[in-house]
Amino acid sequence: GAGVSQSPSNKVTEKGKDVELRCDPISGHTALYWYRQSLGQGLEFLIYFQGNSAPDKSGLPSDRFSAERTGGSVSTLTIQRTQQEDSAVYLCASSLDVRPDTEAFFGQGTRLTVV
C-alpha cells in the first residue's frame, strides 16, 4: 500500500486477555518502530526493528509486551494479560533506512481500550 497500515483501528478487550496489533509498513522500508501514545502523553518508544539486526527492545515496559517482524515486513505487537494501564494508542512507523535524518512515516494507530 501507499502508507503504513495498522489493524485493527480500534480494539476493546477485557483485562487479562491477550491482544495482537498488526503493522504493515511501506514496501521497501527497512526500519520499523512501535510507539505508544497515552492520553495527554507524548510518544513512548517501545521497540525498533532494522533489517535482519536484533531488535532494540529497550522501550518495552514489561515482559508482557513482545513484538516480531516476519520476513522484514509485517510486524505484530503482542500484549499478554492486558492491564488497564495498557490502554493507549499504539503507533507504528517505518522509514526507508537507518540514517538519522530519515523521515518516519506513521500509521493511523490502533486505539486499545482495556476494560
Add this chain to the structure above:
Amino acid sequence: GNSVTQMEGPVTLSEEAFLTINCTYTATGYPSLFWYVQYPGEGLQLLLKATKADDKGSNKGFEATYRKETTSFHLEKGSVQVSDSAVYFCALSDYTGGFKTIFGAGTRLFVKA
C-alpha cells in the same frame, strides 16, 4: 541517554498571532532534529527537519533553526491560522541512540478565529 523536552501545552492563540513552541534536547551524538505534527483525526506527519547546526527547516510557514550551542530547535510561525490547530512533537534521532527517533511530550495548539 537522548531526550527531548518541549513546552507544555495547551497553547491557545488567536488567528494571525505569532507562535513559538520551545524544544530543547539532550544527545550524546550529533542528532538530526524534527518537528512532527498530528492534526485532529490524522496520523503523525513530518513538518520539518534540520540535520546540522545552524540549518533552518521550514514548511507551511513554520520554521525551526538547529542551535547546537543552546541545544534547541524552537518552532515558530509568524501568523497562525485556525487550520494549524494540532499537536506538535519535537523529535531527534542519532547514531548513538541506535537510530531510533525519540519524541517530546507534544504541545497542543488551539487557534481561535
